[in-house]
Amino acid sequence: MANVSPTRGDITSHPDVSEMRDRYARMLGGRDVTLLDGPVFLLGLYCAVSPWILHYTTSQPPLVTHNLIVGIAIGLLALGFTRAPERMYGLSWAFCAMGVWMIIAPWVVGDSPDAGVVVNNIIIGALAVVLGLMCAVTAAKSAPRP
Numbered sequence: 001m002a003n004v005s006p007t008r009g010d011i012t013s014h015p016d017v018s019e020m021r022d023r024y025a026r027m028l029g030g031r032d033v034t035l036l037d038g039p040v041f042l043l044g045l046y047c048a049v050s051p052w053i054l055h056y057t058t059s060q061p062p063l064v065t066h067n068l069i070v071g072i073a074i075g076l077l078a079l080g081f082t083r084a085p086e087r088m089y090g091l092s093w094a095f096c097a098m099g100v101w102m103i104i105a106p107w108v109v110g111d112s113p114d115a116g117v118v119v120n121n122i123i124i125g126a127l128a129v130v131l132g133l134m135c136a137v138t139a140a141k142s143a144p145r146p
Helices: 017-028 034-053 061-083 085-108 115-142
Strands: none
Touching: 034 061, 034 115, 061 085, 061 115, 085 115
16 A cells, blocks of 8 residues: 655755745735735725714715725725735825825714714724834834845
8 A cells, every 4th residue: 555645855955946935925025014915905994884884975975985985995996915925015004195185084974974984083093003114113123125
């Protein structure tokens, strides 16, 4: 009977180990912030649907459109972080600016918003600022030094 159980060997003896390591390094692209892409996308998704979750579609129509557009923009930014990180992580600061805008938007865009709308946008904005700062700091640490 043949031994079909997998054995755990050392990969250093594999003939293509250097090519596999190079391919793995190219695939990752030196990214340390891959764990932030998912939460950023989920934040954008929540921002886009929050007017319907909190039921302020009739009381604040301008904020409904605003949150939908900003949520889609955050989601697209997260997809860009995932798809082309070397080009997109410079926009981490723009993500922070979007967070600050989300904090002040209920008073700029809305018409006398109630406490639920204000708290929702402040939480979304604060999370966007924190995640944007985390992306920016991590991207700055992993950037090549001249």
